[in-house]
Amino acid sequence: NAGVTQTPKFQVLKTGQSMTLQCAQDMNHEYMSWYRQDPGMGLRLIHYSVGAGITDQGEVPNGYNVSRSTTEDFPLRLLSAAPSQTSVYFCASSYGQGAAYEQYFGPGTRLTVT
Amino acid sequence: DQQVKQNSPSLSVQEGRISILNCDYTNSMFDYFLWYKKYPAEGPTFLISISSIKDKNEDGRFTVFLNKSAKHLSLHIVPSQPGDSAVYFCAARDPYNTDKLIFGTGTRLQVFP
Numbered sequence: 001n002a003g004v005t006q007t008p009k010f011q012v013l014k015t016g017q018s019m020t021l022q023c024a025q026d027m028n029h030e031y032m033s034w035y036r037q038d039p040g041m042g043l044r045l046i047h048y049s050v051g052a053g054i055t056d057q058g059e060v061p062n063g064y065n066v067s068r069s070t071t072e073d074f075p076l077r078l079l080s081a082a083p084s085q086t087s088v089y090f091c092a093s094s095y096g097q098g099a100a101y102e103q104y105f106g107p108g109t110r111l112t113v114t
Numbered sequence: 115d116q117q118v119k120q121n122s123p124s125l126s127v128q129e130g131r132i133s134i135l136n137c138d139y140t141n142s143m144f145d146y147f148l149w150y151k152k153y154p155a156e157g158p159t160f161l162i163s164i165s166s167i168k169d170k171n172e173d174g175r176f177t178v179f180l181n182k183s184a185k186h187l188s189l190h191i192v193p194s195q196p197g198d199s200a201v202y203f204c205a206a207r208d209p210y211n212t213d214k215l216i217f218g219t220g221t222r223l224q225v226f227p
Binding site: 004031035040041042043044045048050056058059090092102103104105106107108 | 118120148150155156157158159160163203205213214215216217218219220
């Protein structure tokens, strides 16, 4: 059981570039989510999904896109990177249908936008 | 406006003593709270949770207390160990959308020998 995996671990982008952060889980969890962590801001929810084909916005969705074509995968797309998107990104999953259940987090992707 | 607040950015405790991490919230509708622990370069891991119908929940060395009238919860670690040194995040389930969690800003705990 690999749990929640994220790739890449590190990424440097130039302003305006696009990229996809990958997230996969092998626990057959229905609920998946993306957070960003910034100094002094805690973890903020970007997007989440309660099952394949269903996604919804979190607290800070602007500039990001998600899709959920399978239970296992939940990629996060940066459409046109901006320096304000420099952050550490975490993907998480849980067996329950809501955020109240224990969420398992991936190791994170550190993104720098120059 | 921060709905879940952890006003102490850091805390230093001697090994074997009690660590008390505090969390305040603004919305009395919050009904479920969780604590996560995070080591550097790793993702957060779930520690313990509490429902608003309880005022205490224990799991080994970790106890969470909830004071609804004060809109305050605290995490007690007894006894503290050097391996507990990490950042601790308090989180509350959004009462208007139970698929969402609202996190505090975190408290860095250092346990020294």
